Amino acid sequence: MDNYKIGDSFGFIVNRLATAMRQAFEKRLEEYGLTAPQYGFLLRLFEEDGQSLSSIGNSLYCDKPTITGIAVRLEKNGFIRKVKDEKDRRIVKAVLTEKGKGLKEPLRKTAMDLNAAATMGFTTNEVKLLKTSLRRSLGNVLGQIQGGVINV
Numbered sequence: 001m002d003n004y005k006i007g008d009s010f011g012f013i014v015n016r017l018a019t020a021m022r023q024a025f026e027k028r029l030e031e032y033g034l035t036a037p038q039y040g041f042l043l044r045l046f047e048e049d050g051q052s053l054s055s056i057g058n059s060l061y062c063d064k065p066t067i068t069g070i071a072v073r074l075e076k077n078g079f080i081r082k083v084k085d086e087k088d089r090r091i092v093k094a095v096l097t098e099k100g101k102g103l104k105e106p107l108r109k110t111a112m113d114l115n116a117a118a119t120m121g122f123t124t125n126e127v128k129l130l131k132t133s134l135r136r137s138l139g140n141v142l143g144q145i146q147g148g149v150i151n152v
Helices: 010-032 036-047 053-059 064-076 104-118 124-144
Strands: 080-084 092-096
Touching: 010 036, 010 104, 010 124, 036 053, 036 064, 036 092, 036 104, 053 064, 053 092, 064 080, 064 092
Parallel strands: none
Antiparallel strands: 080 092
């Protein structure tokens, strides 16, 4: 343990990368009036519009109060509408507005540009290997946790 340095810790490096990427992404999202969690919410709707808040929350590993707060702010800013499910009025769904739909391409480009900056100098194969390795490492860590899932 005498040779152990925090800067060489896998967890430290991954955490620092995640923090730096989030900060860089948040800075880029400012022009749209969005945060990274709000972007994630919208991204799920770009994939499939009209999902329930609970479905979006589960896919983003967010609890109910967090996903509700994100939805409230997105609705207030005119990016989504919250609607009750016709078959089960207890279910609240999120639907993109025209303003929200208009963000799909600019936000996709913003995310792609940041990913390109983060992997600058990497070959296509290196990026693929890095993603595969990170997913494997995440699976390893999730397997060590009671209950199996952490908020990532």
